[in-house]
Amino acid sequence: MADLQAALAAHVSAALTAEFGAEYAGADPLIRPSAFADFQANVAMALAKRLGLPPRDVATRIASHLDQAPMCERAEVSGPGFINITLSDAWIGEAAAFQLGDPRLGIPVSDRPQRVVVDYSSPNVAKEMHVGHLRTTIVGDSVVRMLERLGHTVIRANHIGDWGTNFGMLLEHLIDIGEQAAYAQLAAGEINDFYQGAKVKFDADPAFADRSRRRVVALQAGDQETLRLWRTLIDDSKQYYNAIYAKLGVTLTDADLAPESFYNPLLEDVCRDLERAGIAVISDGALCAFPPGFTGRDGNPLPLILRKSDGGYGYGTTDMAAIRYRVGDLGADRIIYVVGSEQAQHFAMVFAVARQAGWLPDSVIAEHAAIGMVTGTDRKRFRSRSGESVKLIGLIDEAVSRAEKVIEDRYDDPELRAQIAHAVGIGALKYADLSVARESSYMLDFDRMLSLTGNSGPYLQYATARIRSIFRKGSVDPAGETGPIMLTAPAERALALRLLGFGAAVAESAQTAEPHRLAAFLFDLASDFTTFFEQCPVLKAESPQIRSSRLALAALTLDVVLAGLDLLGIPVPDRM
RNA sequence: GCGCCUGUAGCUCAGCGGAUAGAGCGGCUGCCUUCUAAGCAGUUGGUCGCAGGUUCGAGUCCUGCCAGGCGCGCCA
Incomplete structure (x- = not known):
């Protein structure tokens, strides 16, 4: 079961066409998670007018078909025409057991694998990596991991600033x-x-x-x-x-370095070809392209400067060369720029000129995965003043030492303690960047960023530590637990149902280059597990069958959280 | 002036055109003899910036306004 919601959508679509005809095959069944059932289908209200029927009648006729699908326990019409769908416990249990046996844990393999260039991190030579770099690095790295897991070929591009007048x-x-x-x-x-x-x-x-x-x-x-x-x-x-x-x-490794200087030999040709194509013209002594739709302060067309009046090249030229190289030589189907949102207009212009030049055909997606600005507590752009700059390495060390403090009286072995502190500190730091929508700006707040409680990296790590603790205590190997999974308590059901959404969460997160979606999924999953952990004894379950089922559920949760955290690039300690 | 982004609980933020807008933090009340309390349960807390519009239905889409941020020719 690659995608629960998609499977359900297929059922509703089938019901729709069976009842109203093939012309409705393309209609979106509008499946959504529901507070009143497992899912709800909202398509009846959308189609009522077109069908010339009351929405409740439409809903009732669709619902009558749904009961026959094995996955559906109930389909009830409520309100103005919502179809509330409750999945069958048996089906959920079987699907979860199947997921447990699936090495991919329900993560789909893309049916159209792409070559994706992901441009991220990009520090400048001889300049401090600041917190903004941290974020593009962390987010980009997660996007890369997700895309690869989905079967895409990823080319990491660390476009370091190694050239320029300074x-x-x-x-x-x-x-x-x-x-x-x-x-x-x-x-x-x-x-x-x-x-x-x-x-x-x-x-x-x-x-x-x-x-x-x-x-x-x-x-x-x-x-x-x-x-x-x-x-x-x-x-x-x-x-x-x-x-x-x-x-x-x-x-990222040295092999992923795609420095600005790499494009130097190509810049002359970029200018020449754009000029020959009539896309670039001399203006005030500089060679400029004026993509339509961009105007400057004075209302005049805004240029993308390709060759300065002194003959030098700027970063716009480098970006043009890079896009041409990535499409022409690397064969990219999709190019993702994980770069600060300040550069939105610049990238819009680069993409526009590249389209004009034919270097970026319609078949290739170029997108700016904008990263929000980092601000200080005054809500102004964070600037490192000389003397009191926040060094990234200092932030990392602070994160680790805070984690160390929490466990200092918990473990005697200093090596184990250092290991745990490192994973927890780094996990907190990275999760802070990954759990917020990447485009929203955020305040540089150490306490929040390094928080070890609540919706944090350590919360997710902690869930895995508790699961492992169960297996350790019971001397059970999680790999040996295969179910069957049966749902006897609400917490089990909620957990199993959540687990089935993993693949879709990964796919969606990669599609939009937004790791925070996966982070949110994992937090919800960890919450569901924690409730299960509180309410459902595993080792001391009331029967061997339930014990075995719960062990399988715990094993699956462990696998999924570990896989999810790995996709976020968050390390996981064995115990905490 | 033009363009882009943002405006949701005291704070930080989620929220795929669907029902009663959620989470974390903070505040308050409980819960460790029981698989790890970095936790759990409960509670407190909102004219979703404002005004129109589209829609059966708008925090979500459109328009206008207000507020803040960012960008706007030879820095990258």
């Missing part, structure tokens, strides 16, 4: 302090110190600023020694990202 000052600063000192600073995460060191000199010392400008020219001209130093800078910074990725459990 590399002149960074390189001169590197030369000034020496490569060893720079390495020590950058790899250790003292990145702001390094950057500020360069910036201060650039602003205060004209001679340094002059050297910096010459260094940019040398870099662009491909001067060997300059390139060597530039690579050093990148390698040093990479140490820092990779250390953070490792701590966070992010799947």
Whole structure:
């Protein structure tokens, strides 16, 4: 059973066509979760006018067919024409047992696998990774995991900022302090110190600023020694990202680096081809594309600048080159940009120009999975002032140490304690970013972000720890529990029914690139389990049959929560 | 000025055009001799920014207004 709701929709559709004719096959049966039953079908009210019948009559005629489907226990008409559908307990139990035996746990395999490029994380070389990067990194990584699980081919693209005019000052600063000192600073995460060191000199010392400008020219001209130093800078910074990725459990590797500089050799052609196609024109000395529908402050058409009047290229050019490369060379069917919402207009323009140029055919989806802005407690954009910047690594360490505090008197083994604290701290941090709709802006609030109670990462981890505890106490191997599953209590039924929604939650979450949907599902699931845990003794169940059924239900819950947390990229400790 | 986003409980946020708008936190009351209390049960708390419109039905769609945020030619 890939998707419970879809299966039900098929039944209602069949009833609809049987009763009213094939022309209604395309009508959406409008299946929704219901407070009055397991599901409700709202199609009767939608079709009443078209059928020229009272909505309740339509509902009654559809409902009369539904009782015959094995999955449906009851279909009752209520209110103006709602069809309240109650599933059969036996069917739910069988479906849950089937899910338990399914290695995919009900996650469907896409019937149309795509090549998906996911552009995410994208820190800048020699610049601190701030909290905004954390969010694009975490959300992007989860999207990637979900898409892969659904059978898509995913190409991770870490579009790091390794090029631009400020590399002149960074390189001169590197030369000034020496490569060893720079390495020590950058790899250790003292990145702001390094950057500020360069910036201060650039602003205060004209001679340094002059050297910096010459260094940019040398870099662009491909001067060997300059390139060597530039690579050093990148390698040093990479140490820092990779250390953070490792701590966070992010799947990005060096193989996923798609740096801006990679596109440098393509930029000239991008400009030439767009100009030849008549899409780009010279305006005020710069080569610009003016996609229709975009106007600026003064009411004039808004340009996407492709070549600056000084001959240099900007990030718009790089994005054009990237989109062309991803479609043309990588064969992407879908490109997802997990990038801050501030850039919405920029991406809209890039997509528009790429469509005009034919580089982005209609068959390819390009979407900006916008990430909301991070604000301080004053609700203004969060800015790291020099001196008191919030380092990502500091946030991570804070998360882990808070978790450590909670378990300090619970376990003696320091190694076990460190393991648990790491998983719990990281889990709290990541879940905080993953459980909120990605586009909504959020306040940087440590207490909330690192919360270990309520709707939090640790709540989900805790559910798995309690399940494992049952199996440990009873010396039972969860892998050996296969059911049958029978539903004897409301908490069992609610849990089983919830479990059946897993596949749909994953599919929907990946489709919209919104991990918070999966996070919400898992929280509901964990809540249902906790109720079950409180109300239904497993090891001391009243009969061997019920014990076995509940063990199977617990095993399935464990599998699903583990799989779900893995898709979110949240680590799980064995015990807490 | 134009464009995009946001406005839901004291706070932070969910909410696929469907019935009585939900969760977490906070407040209050209970619950550890019982598979982990990072928990559970209950309770408190809302003119869904405002006004129109579409619809059998609007927190959800459309229009206008109000408030806030972001973006708007050579930074990325």
